[in-house]
Amino acid sequence: MSNVVHMQAEASKLGRRLVRWAAAMALAAVASAPVYAEGAEVVHVVARGQTLVRIAQRYRTTVEAIRQTNGLKPGELLKPGLHLVIPEKGKEAEAAKRAAALHSGKPESAKKGAEAGKGSAAGKKNEGKKKDAKALAAEARNRKPATYAQKPKRPGFVRIVRGTEKLEAQLITRGGRLVPSALPGVTRMLRHTASNAKIPIDPRLATLLGMVSDHFGGRTIHVVSGYRPVTPTQYTKHSNHNVGRAVDFMVEGVPNTVVRDFCRTFRNAGVGYYPNSTFVHMDVRSTKVYWVDYSRPGEAPRYDSPVAQAAADEAAGDVDNAPGAVGAPGPEAKKDGSPTSVPQDGGSNGTHPPPSQPVDPTTGNRSSQAPGR
Known part of the structure; x- marks a missing residue:
């Protein structure tokens, strides 16, 4: 009986160690992910297994701040390689404009961030892409926010x-x-x-x-x-x-x-x-x-x-x-x-x-x- 109790105690200790190890690995994955600057904003490149909660903790911001800035839906899964603009407190509007241009227009600096870990150099920005990014940013500014208000099928x-x-x-x-x-x-x-x-x-x-x-x-x-x-x-x-x-x-x-x-x-x-x-x-x-x-x-x-x-x-x-x-x-x-x-x-x-x-x-x-x- 004493051997069984001893084995159960050892298994419990091992389980706790595994939990601490998994948490440490998750934090390490976020800390080692590629990061680069896009204008005045920081851009985080999502790595496999990362979550918005961990990313928000690293940059001392909130999950909804990152979600709003980057146009993510509630519950949307993060894909490896996704570029997330990290908003600075008080400058959320500028960060949202930058994210709109980044996600749709892909300026050259985004490519630099994606290739930073490989050591490859990026060329000059394409003038046409610059214009496209400006147009997309203007569209994002003029886009009306969703109200979510609807007429109920069964009032009350x-x-x-x-x-x-x-x-x-x-x-x-x-x-x-x-x-x-x-x-x-x-x-x-x-x-x-x-x-x-x-x-x-x-x-x-x-x-x-x-x-x-x-x-x-x-x-x-x-x-x-x-x-x-x-x-x-x-x-x-x-x-x-x-x-x-x-x-x-x-x-x-x-x-x-x-x-x-x-x-x-x-x-x-x-x-x-x-x-x-x-x-x-x-x-x-x-x-x-x-x-x-x-x-x-x-x-x-x-x-x-x-x-x-x-x-x-x-x-x-x-x-x-x-x-x-x-x-x-x-x-x-x-x-x-x-x-x-x-x-x-x-x-x-x-x-x-x-x-x-x-x-x-x-x-x-x-x-x-x-x-x-």
Whole structure:
């Protein structure tokens, strides 16, 4: 018996060593990948086995920043030899123009980067390619961003998914009013899954979820977190999650920045954006607030301003049951870029959102949405 126990212990030690070795090899692969300068930007040449998470960690940026700059879809696999322009903070627009020209026009400096490891010299840039690159950059500047807004086939009908559970129900009427019989189903989906505890979800929060669903054409809503009992370790002492008035979620196939911007049109609602996590936070309250938290799952909050710290309803480290967080393994994505369940890093296509701002709370609760939206 002692020999069996000894063999099991040795096997466990070997398994841990293999995990550490694999992680070290992955970091070494990113560190040794070819890198060159394209104008003022750094260009990373993808090697076999590299991921956006590792590349973003090397250059101290975020996954969505690299994705947005290079026009990558959420969940898109990296191909060896792909040239990625690494954006510098505050200069994302210039980096996106450079990436558009690089990926479509292939200026000569890109060839130099590809041949850097082989020691081959590159010739002069072709004047025709220069003109093509300028035209492509101009086209990228003038291209209108996708809104992702669609007319729903069944207005008010929602599809909400959380892990293996699913809710399909008529949540609001065509006039935007809550269907009371659907509220227990929403309460069940937003319960605290770790303890199975639940409290009635605020009807206005359920109504806003229905409006989000309708705005994006009835796309599936993935719930990350809903009701959470108060714990002594939570960063935000008085969270709307503790009283059934908040939800962390994502909309399938829609970048979190787009979801964030639509949620900010609601009156008397709190919206939190977490560029380094997987979800958008939305809650109902008596005022309208917005904050940004740059922390990763499990970290203490890193708000973008003192206003954000005062307004925030939770930190990323407070969220429970949040699979697919940055750096954690996530499921494969469909060919169109939409996630099959929870995307690995949220699909945000904006790195530096507008700073948190206080909003005049005197607008009251006459309407769910702010005027002019």
